[in-house]
Amino acid sequence: MLKRTLILCVLALTSSVSCAQQQSPPATPPAAVAAPTEVPAAAPAAAAPAGEAMTPVARADAAAQGSLKNPYKDDDAAVVAAGNKLYFNYGCNGCHGGNGGGGMCPPLTNDTWVYGGDDDTLFRLVAYGSQILQSKGYSRKAQENVVGPMPQMGQVVKTDDDLWRILTFVRSNYHGAPECKFGCKG
């Protein structure tokens, strides 16, 4: 059956997003990640961003390009701890390593930012994945030693708030040049 073979091929292609020609798929493929377990609410009233929670994709679609800003600071230990948990629950570690230091996929902790290091770009990259991001006019500015497509994790991460917490955890692990934390200027 040609049709069935085609479907199988498509499945094989889409499910084998892997970096660095690794033989084995990520230890925790995002699709198989169970619903996140309870995340300790970090000072909910004070820290919650204004407005209703939205999915990351809906939030990115609704916001003007360049306007997304992380409401959390990475010296907020409770938010970093919650983000750390979510990072594992959503399977980011399967590709980027437990502390974001890289694994099969690029590190998130150095000063090489593939599309830019500002909050808005990182949020959109994770929400859309690298292919949709590029289709929206973003282009690769740099490359790490591992190059591959970043999947659309905005289909997996439940809310914009979860994604901001994850990105806060990522920021807390940064150890590149201080002036490049949010992208190098010039």
Ligand code: HEC
């Ligand atoms: C299937 C593997 C995979 C998973 C799972 C994954 N990523 Fe990625 N990620 C990538 C790849 C590959 C890139 C590089 C994209 C490119 O070069 O276009 C990337 C890039 C990034 C970058 C930009 C890094 C830089 O140096 O500019 C961030 C931030 C990021 N991912 C965060 C996350 C977060 C947060 C999660 C979990 C919600 C996640 N990723 C899950 C593969 C993955």
